[in-house]
Amino acid sequence: MMKKFFRTIVAFLATITIGATVLPAATASAATDGVESTLNLNAKAAISVDAKTGKVLYAKNATTALPIASMTKLITVYLLREAIKSGKVKWTDKITPDHEIYKISQDKSLSNVPLRADGSYSVKELYQATLIYSANAAAMELGDIVAGSQDKFIDMMNKKLQSWGISDATIVNACGLDNSDLGEYIVTGTSKTDENRMSAKDMAIVAQKLLTDFPDVLDTTSIAHKTFRAGTDDATKMDNWDWMLPGLVYNQSDLNVDGLKTGTTDAAGECFTGTATKNGMRIITVVLNAGGTGATKRFQRTAELMRWTFSNWKNMTIVGKNASIAGHKTVTVDKGKDTTVAAKTSQAVTVPVPTATTKKDVTLSYKAVKKTVAAPVKKGTTVGDVTVSVKGDTLGYVDGSETGVKVATTKTVEKAGFFRLLFRGIGNFFSNLF
Template sequence: MKKLLRGLIAAMVAVLMIGGAAPAVSVAAAESSDTNVVDAKAAVAIEPTTGKVLYAKNADSVLPIASMTKMLSIELVLDAIDSGKIKWDDKVTLDKTIWSLSQDRDLSNVPLRRDGSYSVRELYDASLIYSANAAMMLLAKTVAGSQEKFVNQMTAKLKSWGITDAKIVNVTGLNNSQLKDAKVPGTGDQAENEMSAKDMAQVAQHLLKDHPEVLKTTSIAKQTFRKGTDDAINMENWDWMLKGLVSYDKNLPVDGLKTGTSDAAGDCFTGTVKKNGMRIITVVLHANGDAKTRRFDQTKKLMNHVLENWKTVQLADAGQGIKGYRNVTVNRGKARTTPIAPVTKAVAVVPSDTSKQDLKYTYTPAKGVKKNTIEAPVKKGATIGHLEVTAKGDSLGFVGGAKREGITLKTTKADPKANFFVLIFRGIGDFFGNIF
């Protein structure tokens, strides 16, 4: 009887828990075991092709990002260029508010004349190289018509990428108090743009994927604005890790991306480097240390740590089959199978001590595919499934969350449906083959 009573009590408790009496439990984001590598409030490193997270320290905490905001703003400017909405040689004139802000040399700015006109190209260069705030605002107005409309576009772009916890109040990353009359109405007098390190890395990832030409500008160490005019000013890139600048390291050929500095954000930097065939993106928020180079000192530590502990393994070239996943069975096809392969070069990013034998493959069939079988007829280029590749010690996940699909496998040949007589004789052959 006692056993029966205990069983009934246990069953009732289970029913209550299943019924929703227990509160939902949020799962903390995975952290690197060696978070002491970087002395900063938050940091992250990713491989941009796969989106794999290679290092994470407080990476999901939403913090001020200052002028790293301009990466998102430049994404929208380049989108407008690509769509034909604006052109590089379009001439842009100032309004009184932006002109007034451009005269504040306590902020990062290039001198702009009230009655002057400037090309989209020179404003773009000034925004990326010198972090020129008024230049960035003038580009935003050119694209969207107003600062407020551009901020709305920035927020919409983030949401389209699955980033919903960011706070965007202006196009530059300045504190709203510094914008004065240029502040977007209703955004707060002391408000500032905020985002997590992980989401900042995702912004950089999209910028490099959508507009890889941006590296031609972010890698420029020095350039003269309006060279040969009375307004000429030497612009030295705030990314001091570029060749010829104070934090350059020949072993780390950094070619971007964007710094950020404010009282609330501290010294921040989103950097990128390609070495040993692998590109990485790093984000350091509010770097600690005494030196003026602290954000670059911490970035160097992070980059070296990641490059020592991770590598890329090429699984196949575009159009080349991956061992174990080279064919799909075609039910009632003229051929019984048809070849499948990734449409782009397939790589896995794994810990540096990983061998190919240590890799784990997780295959997910596409819609309409049952396990590894699809009904004829099959078109060339049909998506068959997605392949996720992981390894031991690989537990930090990816940026972009559930949008991650892995390596996409598609058919490289078409397979029409077999005719009636082929199917009849094939059925007879299969019948006797199974008997014997």
């Protein structure tokens, strides 16, 4: 989060300096965890991943936990969307802020939309204020709606991260402010000096989960301007703090950026979890504590990282949908009307690879789930998995597992009757005899 006064100043500076901003040229070659990189990004930590597969495309200090500030709100939003999907919460549900959250909303030095102590606010408008304007009190209200209290919500946040394999995060509030900015309204067991911390890799996992499970979140993160409580005395113009969106001060015509979330505190510096698409490929980038000068440095670093990623990686279809895998074209059916059934890929095997990659650099690996299936066998029964590895690439995936597709049976095979099995057994006996 930025202090409001500071944000006003940087916004002014951005408008007068943006035209003179020049992205630095690539530095000398530097090894980046197994992929030769010409990008030495000026940030304490950064990562670029493929949004669909979680394939890591660039990493710098990506596993070190650092302050994440308002990017925390992506976790808050995920839990809200999960509650809405389950029917526990509705977009039209309304809440009146408790006294402490009301006081925080009135702090004009923080990112906020003003809430009234006697006001009633819908989930939808608090959600929009959280994502577009980084409204801190609004994010905390969402936590209360989902869990009933801040203490319970922070527990939910930590448990959700752990379920995603994230074990080294520190989450102490729902909005990303330093605890010192929350006055006495801090979660039990935390101190005023605590703040939320995660690694760039773990923030990428959060963003990937959000985009995979709730892709329409981009309908909100891509809104450049909106008015909170339009037509009321509390009307507040919300300009999105993601300045890379179309119409804002650091939009880049070659980068189709449509989300996600900025974050700024004194400890975190300028951070940004972004996403963009090009040539059918969506990437997620995370920049923590961006280096450089000027009011747009986190966006400069993000643009460098996005351009480098799109220039150095491409999607390659290794195997098409409904393809047979050599050596594994069929699987044996035990006691079926047919003794074997064809097995093919359930979808195409498409993965990001370095741009110079050719098919000869790719290794296809098949792992059998079932070597024999017992009749009756349904069409679509998974019998194996296909994964891909690329020569020289050791970056791996954010969740530690390779991407792959299922190999499944292509038709249903019914169980054979008694006489069919009897005569088949006799035939096998004499075949083996002679």
